[in-house]
Amino acid sequence: MNLLDIRNLSIELIHDDQRILAVDKVSLSMKEGEVRGVVGESGSGKSLLAQALVGVLDDKWHVHADRFHWRGVDLLRLSIDERKALLSRDVAMIFQEPMACLDPTTSIGEQLTEAIDSSQLTGYFWQRKKQRQSAAIKLLHKVGIKNHQACLTSYPHQLTEALCQRVMIAIALARRPILLIADEPTAAMENTNEGQIFRLLASLNQLKNMSILLISHDLETITHWTNTITVMYSGQFVEAGTTAQIFGKPLHPYTRALVDSSPSANLHLPAKSRLKTLPGSIPILQHLPIGCRLGPRCPRAQQACVKAPTVTNFHGHKVSCHFPLTPLKSTPKKTRKGTS
Amino acid sequence: MSDLLEVKDLCKSYRHKSYWFNRKETSVLAPISFSVEANQTLAVIGETGSGKSTLAKLLVGAEPASGGCVYLNGQALKSTSYKQRCQHIRMIFQDSGTTLNPSLTILQLLDEPLKLNTSLDEIKRKELIRTTLQKVGLLGDHMNFYPHMFSGGQKQRISLARAIILQPQVIILDEALASLDPSLRSQMINLLLDLQHQMGLAYILISHNLGIIRHFSDNIIVLSQGEVVESGKTRDVMNNPQHKVTKKLLMNQSFQLKPKRK
Numbered sequence: 216m217n218l219l220d221i222r223n224l225s226i227e228l229i230h231d232d233q234r235i236l237a238v239d240k241v242s243l244s245m246k247e248g249e250v251r252g253v254v255g256e257s258g259s260g261k262s263l264l265a266q267a268l269v270g271v272l273d274d275k276w277h278v279h280a281d282r283f284h285w286r287g288v289d290l291l292r293l294s295i296d297e298r299k300a301l302l303s304r305d306v307a308m309i310f311q312e313p314m315a316c317l318d319p320t321t322s323i324g325e326q327l328t329e330a331i332d333s334s335q336l337t338g339y340f341w342q343r344k345k346q347r348q349s350a351a352i353k354l355l356h357k358v359g360i361k362n363h364q365a366c367l368t369s370y371p372h373q374l375t376e377a378l379c380q381r382v383m384i385a386i387a388l389a390r391r392p393i394l395l396i397a398d399e400p401t402a403a404m405e406n407t408n409e410g411q412i413f414r415l416l417a418s419l420n421q422l423k424n425m426s427i428l429l430i431s432h433d434l435e436t437i438t439h440w441t442n443t444i445t446v447m448y449s450g451q452f453v454e455a456g457t458t459a460q461i462f463g464k465p466l467h468p469y470t471r472a473l474v475d476s477s478p479s480a481n482l483h484l485p486a487k488s489r490l491k492t493l494p495g496s497i498p499i500l501q502h503l504p505i506g507c508r509l510g511p512r513c514p515r516a517q518q519a520c521v522k523a524p525t526v527t528n529f530h531g532h533k534v535s536c537h538f539p540l541t542p543l544k545s546t547p548k549k550t551r552k553g554t555s
Numbered sequence: 556m557s558d559l560l561e562v563k564d565l566c567k568s569y570r571h572k573s574y575w576f577n578r579k580e581t582s583v584l585a586p587i588s589f590s591v592e593a594n595q596t597l598a599v600i601g602e603t604g605s606g607k608s609t610l611a612k613l614l615v616g617a618e619p620a621s622g623g624c625v626y627l628n629g630q631a632l633k634s635t636s637y638k639q640r641c642q643h644i645r646m647i648f649q650d651s652g653t654t655l656n657p658s659l660t661i662l663q664l665l666d667e668p669l670k671l672n673t674s675l676d677e678i679k680r681k682e683l684i685r686t687t688l689q690k691v692g693l694l695g696d697h698m699n700f701y702p703h704m705f706s707g708g709q710k711q712r713i714s715l716a717r718a719i720i721l722q723p724q725v726i727i728l729d730e731a732l733a734s735l736d737p738s739l740r741s742q743m744i745n746l747l748l749d750l751q752h753q754m755g756l757a758y759i760l761i762s763h764n765l766g767i768i769r770h771f772s773d774n775i776i777v778l779s780q781g782e783v784v785e786s787g788k789t790r791d792v793m794n795n796p797q798h799k800v801t802k803k804l805l806m807n808q809s810f811q812l813k814p815k816r817k
Contacts, residue, residue, distance in 0.1 A: 256736035410807040476741035478770035490741040496708050
């Protein structure tokens, strides 16, 4: 059974009597213990998708879905309160600027103990405070902060960015979530810190069997850490498959361009040669092209592209394109493991 | 061929304002020396607080150096000669959205360095702005627009236009590619490489992304706590790192090149 199964999720914004489809029929499914990456450039709706999952979007956004199942429970049939209770128990989220997300006026210790659910504590009310404190220390140890006393008493501005992100992860772990949504957890971070955070997330995934939805704008930073990847462009679903499929044998012209444009993926490329790119820039929400939104930039666009393509499943490798790079009729070759 | 930009024993330290006799100094940048030739790119890498951005500020003249000298074409640049410096050494910043004044049109933005540094009349200035905008892949008519009308990638192109409009010899890119989306970033790299080819520019590239550095730069210096710990040809340093700081930096990114093995 899938942990999360979303079919045709659309998010609409009504602005001056105009309907803007910010996310257009995106499907996403996750298995238990899976690390799934969601890749898309700015404006691709990947953060909106995550926010819709947790249910923190405000009233001006309208979310529709054909199917929205969480561990077999149809969330669309539950009332808002029931849905909130279920999701807040099982899903946690961390955000991209940890320093900005933590409260600057309260100490880390207070923020951390606040997140600990009182149902986890046993004993009488006079023992509670001590238990909370020790639970907070345990959480800090879990995320690899050894000097817990100094950390608990300090304020967010006194810690480095990587430490703040660890604290955010500790707060997210307080309710023992089954799914952790990480919305660009390492944006604007140094390489060494980035590695630390990803290694921590990977170890949590392995030890606690926690599923992780890793959202990033850069394909190359997350490929090492994910099992499967979903690629989005400008609010539309582009391609989904295992990391090796996406990276080694992309079917969609957009994914191909992403892989080609990353210099670290193409080591054979001579230095200072031109990189392959798509022309043009990302369309803004007010002026989205009809049909396939990549259309004006796509090198393979033809007349049929003014209609939005349907998703074709190709041995678990889903692609949404009229003219995918490998013709679908031929039988796909087995993807080699660990190809670059 | 002689070096275009040569830096000798450049250093920077900040003085704490405490007691008169008990002055303390923190050294941010130990005396460092390097040189850049025309048509070449020098990459600077290092961890946070290693003095990368301080180096950029010193070179461009935003902060006075505590010691050492910068030679451009064999001629020493004094810390007071702003005019000479801003004609020849230009800088592009990380966040293109906040470096452009939102209340000025692109014409006014690009006009400012021309007014201050050249003696061209208005018609010639306008013509120069038009050709510069075309050079960075925008339209000449874009000059009547305000910065908010452009997307992030286009704003970065405008900053590039502002940098090259005075025909400089050195451009400093302080994390200028980090905030761009991947497809726009490769467009920008292509553009920078083309301009380097056409105008013989030298770049000093400060970046985290080792993939870009490997692709883009000829020489590299590795900074750690204000000191140069390793320098040389990019290819040699990347393939055979010697110092442990370099090894650590490389290790953290080299595994990102291949997908996870099952």
